[in-house]
Every structure is written in C-alpha cells, then in structure tokens.
Amino acid sequence: MSTADRPGEAEWLAGYRPGDHDRPSLTVDLAVFTIRDGAFSVLLVERGEHPYRGHWALPGGFVGIEEDIEAAAWRELAEETGVARFDGHLEQLRTYGAPGRDPRMRVVSVAHVAIAPDLPDPRAGSDAAAARWWPVEDLGLDGGDPDAPPLAFDHATVLTDAVERVRAKLEYTSLALEFLREPFSLGDVRRIYRAVWGRAPALGHFRRKVLSTPGFVVETHQVSSSPASDHGGRPPLLFRRGTATQLHPALLRPTGTDEE
Amino acid sequence: MSTADRPGEAEWLAGYRPGDHDRPSLTVDLAVFTIRDGAFSVLLVERGEHPYRGHWALPGGFVGIEEDIEAAAWRELAEETGVARFDGHLEQLRTYGAPGRDPRMRVVSVAHVAIAPDLPDPRAGSDAAAARWWPVEDLGLDGGDPDAPPLAFDHATVLTDAVERVRAKLEYTSLALEFLREPFSLGDVRRIYRAVWGRAPALGHFRRKVLSTPGFVVETHQVSSSPASDHGGRPPLLFRRGTATQLHPALLRPTGTDEE
DNA sequence: CTGGTTCGACTCATTGTGAGCATAACCAGG
DNA sequence: CCTGGTTATGCTCACAATGAGTCGAACCAG
Numbered sequence: 001m002s003t004a005d006r007p008g009e010a011e012w013l014a015g016y017r018p019g020d021h022d023r024p025s026l027t028v029d030l031a032v033f034t035i036r037d038g039a040f041s042v043l044l045v046e047r048g049e050h051p052y053r054g055h056w057a058l059p060g061g062f063v064g065i066e067e068d069i070e071a072a073a074w075r076e077l078a079e080e081t082g083v084a085r086f087d088g089h090l091e092q093l094r095t096y097g098a099p100g101r102d103p104r105m106r107v108v109s110v111a112h113v114a115i116a117p118d119l120p121d122p123r124a125g126s127d128a129a130a131a132r133w134w135p136v137e138d139l140g141l142d143g144g145d146p147d148a149p150p151l152a153f154d155h156a157t158v159l160t161d162a163v164e165r166v167r168a169k170l171e172y173t174s175l176a177l178e179f180l181r182e183p184f185s186l187g188d189v190r191r192i193y194r195a196v197w198g199r200a201p202a203l204g205h206f207r208r209k210v211l212s213t214p215g216f217v218v219e220t221h222q223v224s225s226s227p228a229s230d231h232g233g234r235p236p237l238l239f240r241r242g243t244a245t246q247l248h249p250a251l252l253r254p255t256g257t258d259e260e
Numbered sequence: 261m262s263t264a265d266r267p268g269e270a271e272w273l274a275g276y277r278p279g280d281h282d283r284p285s286l287t288v289d290l291a292v293f294t295i296r297d298g299a300f301s302v303l304l305v306e307r308g309e310h311p312y313r314g315h316w317a318l319p320g321g322f323v324g325i326e327e328d329i330e331a332a333a334w335r336e337l338a339e340e341t342g343v344a345r346f347d348g349h350l351e352q353l354r355t356y357g358a359p360g361r362d363p364r365m366r367v368v369s370v371a372h373v374a375i376a377p378d379l380p381d382p383r384a385g386s387d388a389a390a391a392r393w394w395p396v397e398d399l400g401l402d403g404g405d406p407d408a409p410p411l412a413f414d415h416a417t418v419l420t421d422a423v424e425r426v427r428a429k430l431e432y433t434s435l436a437l438e439f440l441r442e443p444f445s446l447g448d449v450r451r452i453y454r455a456v457w458g459r460a461p462a463l464g465h466f467r468r469k470v471l472s473t474p475g476f477v478v479e480t481h482q483v484s485s486s487p488a489s490d491h492g493g494r495p496p497l498l499f500r501r502g503t504a505t506q507l508h509p510a511l512l513r514p515t516g517t518d519e520e
Numbered sequence: 521c522t523g524g525t526t527c528g529a530c531t532c533a534t535t536g537t538g539a540g541c542a543t544a545a546c547c548a549g550g
Numbered sequence: 551c552c553t554g555g556t557t558a559t560g561c562t563c564a565c566a567a568t569g570a571g572t573c574g575a576a577c578c579a580g
Contacts, residue, residue: 065366
C-alpha cells in the first residue's frame with residue numbers, strides 16, 4: 001500500500017470534478033451460506049464467459065446508477081441463481097478494489113454475506129453456466145487441495161473473509177438462528193454450530209448458555225413429533241427466535257483440533 | 261477510456277453494460293481518531309465549496325482509476341490535512357452508497373477508520389477551509405445538541421459507525437495501544453480506555469487483565485522519570501506493545517451510566 | 521513531616537466455564 | 551415385552567474470570 005503520487009492528480013482533485021476522469025466499475029458480490037445435508041455450504045455460479053470461464057464465482061454484478069447497493073445484491077442473487085429474496089440475513093462484508101483483481105478493467109466490489117435457511121436448488125441464470133451449493137470444506141480455502149474447484153477473481157480471498165465473519169459472529173451474536181426455520185430444537189441450533197465451526201460446542205455448556213441468555217430463544221412448550229434421527233431418541237422441546245442479538249459473554253469456539 | 265472502446269465488452273457483460281455515465285463515483289473517507297488533551301477526538305475538515313459549504317466533513321476524496329483504495333485513503337489524508345503517513349492503524353469500516361447521499365451525483369464512499377498517537381495540528385489543504393481535531397463528545401452524534409457543528413453528507417452516520425467500531429474493538433483487541441507512543445504506562449493505557457469509552461475499566465481488574473494476557477504488553481523494567489500528574493504520585497513502570505492483537509476473553513465496557 | 525496523588529499487590533464473594541454423569545423419552549429388533 | 555441404541559434434558563463439581571474492595575509503596579507540594 002504505497003501512497004500514489006501521480007503527476008496531475010492534484011488538479012482534478014482540487015475542484016472535485018469526478019466527471020473529468022475515469023471511474024472504477026462498481027459491483028456487488030454475495031456469499032450466501034446455508035446448511036445443506038448438514039454441511040456448511042455456499043452458493044457459487046460457474047462462469048460461462050470470459051474471463052475465468054469455467055471457474056466458480058460468487059454471484060454478483062454491476063450496481064445500477066441509481067440503485068441502492070443492498071438492493072443490487074438482492075437483485076443479482078435472483079437474476080443469477082433464481083434464489084428469490086428469502087427471510088434471512090444480509091450484511092455488508094467489505095469492499096475489495098485492488099487494481100488488477102479483474103483483468104478486464106478496474107472493478108471495485110462490495111462483498112456481502114447472507115445467511116439463509118435451507119433453500120431449493122438454484123438454477124443458473126444470465127451468463128452463468130451453472131449454479132449450485134458447495135460445501136465450504138470442499139473449496140480448499142486453506143490451499144493445497146487438488147480436488148478443490150478453481151475460484152474466479154479474488155473470490156477465494158473474499159470467501160475466506162466471509163467464512164471467518166460468519167464463524168466469528170456465531171460466537172457473539174444469535175446469527176446461528178438465521179440458518180433455521182421455526183420452530184427448532186436446541187439440537188438443531190447445536191448442529192448449526194457444528195457445521196459452521198467444524199466442531200460442536202460442549203453440550204452441557206451450550207444448553208446452559210442458550211437457555212440462560214435472556215431473549216436468545218423462546219420456549220414454545222411444544223415437543224417435536226418427529227425425533228431427530230431415524231433410530232429414535234427423545235423428542236426435543238421446540239423454540240422460536242428471541243429478540244436478543246448479542247451474546248454476553250461470547251460462546252467461544254472449542255479449542256483443539258478434534259472434529260467432535 | 262470509454263466502455264464502448266473495449267472490444268468484446270458486450271459479450272462478457274452479457275446484459276450488464278455499465279456505460280461511462282452509468283458508473284457511480286468512488287471515494288474514500290477517513291475517520292482519524294486520536295486522544296487530544298485527554299479527549300477522544302476525530303479529524304474533520306470544514307468544507308469550503310458547495311455542497312455543504314461551511315459544514316464539517318470527514319477528510320476524503322476520489323479514488324484514482326488505477327489506485328489502490330487504501331493508498332487513496334492515505335493520500336487524501338495527507339492532501340487535505342497535511343497529516344503525513346503516521347505509524348498507526350488504518351482499516352476499512354464499510355461502504356456507504358445510498359442514492360442521494362451526495363446531492364450532485366451518485367457517489368459511493370469506502371469509509372475507513374484510522375488510529376493515531378497524538379499528532380500535530382493539521383493544516384487545511386485542497387478545497388478545505390479549515391481542518392481541526394474535534395472531541396467526539398462535542399459532535400452531538402446522539403442528536404439533539406444545538407451546539408454541535410453541522411456535519412456534511414451522511415458523515416454523522418459514518419462517524420457514529422466509526423466510533424462504535426473503535427469502542428467495540430477496544431474490548432477484544434489491543435487497539436488501544438495504537439493511540440500511544442512507546443514506552444507507556446498502564447495508567448496511560450487505562451486513560452485511553454476512559455477517553456474512548458467515557459468510563460474507565462475497573463482499576464484492579466484492568467491491571468490484572470492487561471498483565472495476564474500473554475503478549476499484550478511487554479515490560480521494559482524501567483520506571484518513568486516524570487510522574488503522571490503535577491501533584492506527584494508514584495512513578496509507573498513502563499511497557500511496550502506486545503505481539504498479541506486479540507483479547508480472550510474480552511475486556512468489557514463497564515455497565516451503568518456514571519462517568520467514573 | 522503531612523496530606524494528596526498515582527501506582528502496585530493483594531483478598532473475597534459471585535459468576536461463568538469445562539467436563540462429566542444420571543435420567544427421560546423415543547426407536548428397532550429379538 | 552424387554553433390551554440396547556440414540557437423543558434430549560437436568561444436574562454436580564472443580565476451576566477460571568469477574569467485580570469490588572482494601573492496603574501499602576513511592577512520589578509531589580507545602
């Protein structure tokens with residue numbers, strides 16, 4: 001990050017005349033996460049056009065000149081994947097604008113993170129060749145996985161940041177509930193944590209934490225009719241989302257390297 | 261360089277054709293914070309040109325077509341305020357792009373937060389009429405303060421978000437040390453917390469927390485020659501920044517409403 | 521020497537964490 | 551019907567962190 005010192009720059013800056021110079025293109029990108037078959041998954045589209053043809057990319061596209069950024073994110077999601085606006089969570093992640101991240105021209109992208117309950121399979125739209133849910137684990141974001149699909153642009157970086165944002169927010173907010181439809185059991189919630197973190201929080205502590213945080217979940221006084229597994233098991237109590245959004249103190253990720 | 265000049269653009273855009281006149285302008289804004297005379301303060305410039313002439317604004321300006329976003333932030337800071345690149349912290353906050361936030365045209369701004377040790381008084385540059393440090397408390401961000409200076413654009417919103425980001429990060433990172441020059445005493449660190457939060461963390465717990473977190477601060481085995489106050493007091497031990505950046509568990513803001 | 525001030529080291533009740541164990545309620549198979 | 555497997559719920563216990571407080575050390579000014 002070296003300070004740019006290009007001659008003549010001070011001139012057009014002095015009067016704020018942005019019409020006099022070239023502007024970067026502005027796009028939105030979305031990392032839409034859900035839990036598919038127990039796996040923490042993200043929605044990607046296969047590019048059908050140059051550049052990065054055949055690579056997988058985050059859905060996204062250009063922001064209209066009078067279009068709100070968040071509205072553009074919802075619109076692109078619908079156009080590229082057929083995923084309609086859902087009852088979930090959408091927030092800005094950060095903006096990526098390194099020169100050269102798009103080989104065609106200067107493109108600055110406002111990346112977003114969305115959380116959705118399990119959604120139907122997407123359909124490819126616009127210039128996408130395909131669209132599907134990818135388990136995050138299969139994307140080889142740590143690098144070194146030969147079976148990982150190639151990702152377009154700087155989307156591996158964006159996705160790494162997005163995954164970390166979601167994992168971190170599970171610690172200190174009630175974001176996990178956005179993956180679920182109501183009503184849900186505490187086991188459902190814990191399975192979300194397990195899928196996203198790779199490790200489940202300790203059972204005893206987890207229940208105590210969720211139940212003792214005011215407004216995290218609200219009891220329905222109902223019991224699930226269908227047990228969680230095929231082999232039976234005690235039917236769980238059912239809950240709905242409460243009004244609380246913050247967890248104090250945080251529910252920390254388990255340390256250690258074991259899977260469970 | 262116009263969009264139409266680039267060959268083959270219609271193909272790869274496949275329906276999205278942001279022409280020259282379709283693109284938002286891209287700017288950076290900076291909320292630079294420091295501690296001035298014990299007050300948590302932010303650097304603002306008084307606008308000398310339309311729109312919002314005479315209003316106070318965050319320093320910022322347009323991003324060059326091949327300029328990195330963070331580099332543009334550093335450059336604008338130097339140009340508008342004379343504050344040279346300092347040994348401190350700069351991070352992206354979020355991007356603000358609501359249509360209508362600039363009455364002239366569509367402008368999308370990538371806002372940043374910077375933390376600096378006490379710096380010399382800025383000088384007004386470019387088209388700014390003045391530049392000075394404002395105590396955050398005097399800006400009336402809660403609304404309703406008739407003595408608060410008028411803020412340009414949506415900068416009250418940006419500033420509110422920036423202040424909350426800094427306050428929150430003091431809880432779970434070692435960001436407070438970025439306000440200080442080395443070496444510093446634990447009392448210095450606690451005064452940073454008091455200035456930023458409005459309330460100081462409890463003395464006993466604060467010392468225990470800072471000293472028991474590995475890598476937060478490093479002892480110099482030196483004692484300050486000049487006591488902290490004019491009225492004397494025991495000279496404090498001096499420390500330097502450690503390598504740790506995260507605090508686990510977090511150092512939470514005191515509850516309650518008292519000032520101290 | 522005395523009072524005021526800041527820094528440093530301790531105590532103690534309360535709360536939260538990490539780990540475990542016991543019981544309840546369901547299923548499938550013998 | 552009984553048994554083992556499975557999931558959910560409720561509890562205990564040792565330990566760590568927090569919040570609040572006390573006490574002495576080391577300096578200054580008068």
